[in-house]
Amino acid sequence: MLQVSQRTQRIIASPIRKFLPLVLEAEKKGVKVIKLNVGDPDIEPPMQFWRMLKNYKSKNLPYAPSPGILEHTLAWVKYYSDFGVKLQANQIIPTVGCAEAILLAIMAVTDHGDELIVFEPLYSSYKGIAEMCGVKLVPVTLKVENNFSLPSSEEIEKKISKKTKAIVVINPNNPTGTILTFKEINLICAIAKKYNIFIISDETYREIVFEGEPFTFLKMKNFADNVIVVDSVSKRFSCPGARIGCIASYNQEVMSSVLKIAQVRLSAPTLEQYALVPLLKNSKPYTKKIVQEYKKRRDVVFERLSKMPKVVCRRPQGAFYIIVKLPVDDSDSFINFLLKTFRHNKKTLLITPARDFYISRNLGKSEVRIAYVLKTEELKEAMQILRLALQEYKN
Ligand SMILES: Cc1ncc(COP(=O)(O)O)c(C=O)c1O
Numbered sequence: 114m115l116q117v118s119q120r121t122q123r124i125i126a127s128p129i130r131k132f133l134p135l136v137l138e139a140e141k142k143g144v145k146v147i148k149l150n151v152g153d154p155d156i157e158p159p160m161q162f163w164r165m166l167k168n169y170k171s172k173n174l175p176y177a178p179s180p181g182i183l184e185h186t187l188a189w190v191k192y193y194s195d196f197g198v199k200l201q202a203n204q205i206i207p208t209v210g211c212a213e214a215i216l217l218a219i220m221a222v223t224d225h226g227d228e229l230i231v232f233e234p235l236y237s238s239y240k241g242i243a244e245m246c247g248v249k250l251v252p253v254t255l256k257v258e259n260n261f262s263l264p265s266s267e268e269i270e271k272k273i274s275k276k277t278k279a280i281v282v283i284n285p286n287n288p289t290g291t292i293l294t295f296k297e298i299n300l301i302c303a304i305a306k307k308y309n310i311f312i313i314s315d316e317t318y319r320e321i322v323f324e325g326e327p328f329t330f331l332k333m334k335n336f337a338d339n340v341i342v343v344d345s346v347s348k349r350f351s352c353p354g355a356r357i358g359c360i361a362s363y364n365q366e367v368m369s370s371v372l373k374i375a376q377v378r379l380s381a382p383t384l385e386q387y388a389l390v391p392l393l394k395n396s397k398p399y400t401k402k403i404v405q406e407y408k409k410r411r412d413v414v415f416e417r418l419s420k421m422p423k424v425v426c427r428r429p430q431g432a433f434y435i436i437v438k439l440p441v442d443d444s445d446s447f448i449n450f451l452l453k454t455f456r457h458n459k460k461t462l463l464i465t466p467a468r469d470f471y472i473s474r475n476l477g478k479s480e481v482r483i484a485y486v487l488k489t490e491e492l493k494e495a496m497q498i499l500r501l502a503l504q505e506y507k508n
Contacts, residue, residue, distance in 0.1 A: 124241045125469060135452040136463055145460045146452070147495045152287060152433065152484045156406065158352040159399045165388035177380040180372060181207035181359075185386035188393035189359055195397065196319075198331045204363055206371055207381040211317045211345035211358040216242050218341050218360055221370040222311050223248045223278045229313070230272050230280040232263070234436060234470035234477060236287045236315070251277070252472040257438055257480065260427040261289040263297045269304055279311035279341075280304060284328070285318040288470050288482040289436050290411075290429025292322055298333070305339040311367075312336070317345040317358075318432040320400040323408045325430075337363040348433075349400050350392055355385040407433050410485040410492055417496035418483075421503065435483050436467055439503065444468065444481045447506055455502045462498045 136146050180186065186202045193200050208214040215238070219229070225247040231239060233252040243250045251272045255261040263269070269280075282301060284293045293301070305312045314330040322328075330340045341362045347353035358381075360371050392399065414435060415428050423440035441447040444466040451461050467480035485492055 120244055120247075123244050125237075127237065132448060132452060132463060135449065139452050139461060143459060144456060146463050147460060147487065147491060147498065148463045149483050149485065149487065149492075149495055150463045150465045152348065152486060153353060154348065154351045154403075154433070154486045155488065156351040156403055158350050158355075159392055161391045162350065162352060162355070162388050165391065166384060169384055169387060174383060177207075177383040177386055179206075179376040179380055181205070181381065182383065182386045184390055185393075188390040189361070192393040192396055193329070193331065193361065196327060196329055196332075198329060200331070200361060200363070203365075204368060205359050205361045206368065206375050207386060208343075208358045208360060208375070209378075209381050210347060210353070210356045211315065211343050212238060212242075213378075213381075214343035214345070214358045214360045215239065215313070215315065216245065217371050217374050218313050218343050219243070219246050219248060219279075220374050221367055222313075222341070226276060227278045228274060228276040230269065230277060230310075231472070232261075232282070233472050234288050234467055234480075234482075235281070235472075236283055237469050239281065240469075240472065248278075249276075250472050254471075254473060254476065255289070257289075257425055257427060257436055261286070261291045261436075263293075263300065266300050266304060269300075270308075273304070273308050273310070277308065277310055279313045281313045281315065282330075283315040283317075284330075285322055285431025286434075287318065287432050288434045288465075288467065290432050290434045291427075292325070292430040293328075298328070298330070302330075302333050302336045302339070306336060310339070312340050314340060314342050316342055318348055319344070320349050320396075321404055321407055321433060322431040323404070323411060323429075331361060331363070339364075341367055346389055346392070349396065349403075350389070351403065355389065356382055357385050357389055407485070409489055410487075411435075413489045413492045414483060414485045414496060417493070417500070421500050424503075433485050435485070436470075436480055437483060438480050441479050441503070441506060443478055447502075448481070450506055451498075451502055455498075455505060457498050457501055460494065460498060462495050462502070464499075 228249045345358035425438035465482040467477040471477045
């Protein structure tokens, strides 16, 4: 009998997309499903991006070089310099989104059977990528009641073994919407130094912070060799379809390893690398604008959620997600109810069950993740649907 790999058998269906058949069924019946499940913003990318695409002159569409089109990589150099970080072009390699940057970073620092420390709940693609690489994720559990703060250094250190190669942080965080405090940043750096492990810092949402300034681990110059940043234009320029991200590190051995793998997969998209040059060189006017918009959306969602009886959540500080503990036993069943049964003015809601953002079994069963990626008017309607649906579900 033909058999596919064990590896793929172990990869779970994306929790973000698994309700698609039920959504299609509801939509076929004329029901409008308000989708707060995917981190796919409704905001338009900046005009410069389209202008650059339209102005592409050549009749050929060649591969880009594996280390990136120099003009593009230099635009990343300028981008980071706007955050006070001085990188050379050979310390940055463009990738196919942050998703590929994560894959390349993990492949560059681990071998089969190695371990990575992660904080759960975490962006679920890490679980699939770890399976692909044959690497074990060792979770440190964070709790909504505690605003997802990190535990003490000792608690984290307990999870470190001889096989630990890196500690992964996502800051600002998907799915929790939290931002690391300076104390937490220092704690992570100290652990990385003490145990000689890497820090893989996912900074996809760097600018989307509602209080304080954007941060990057590349600023931690005393830990320069430990830090590997995985990055993306998807959210900050509202263009996830461009499929551009990068890996950045001062560690030349890391960058040489990444480059070898980058050469095997050839290159990141050519057209999009060109189109992003002006934006990377002058990112702040656009990102400042969208942060204001996400802040308004955060306020609409959080204010309404915090008034719902027996709903537990904390005010997100960044990115555009919130983890919410609902008064239900199983959020999967509740979402099934939303899609199959509950209707309010011929509308319903799609949100993501949080269980699959955890690695430990039986955690997050009554939690959901809400992505506030729609306009405030729609978010108000969505929160009303959630409130009414919870009432009806309880009955
Ligand atoms: C934390 C985090 N990292 C990486 C990614 C992947 O981003 P990209 O579109 O750049 O591949 C996402 C996408 O939602 C994310 O939330």
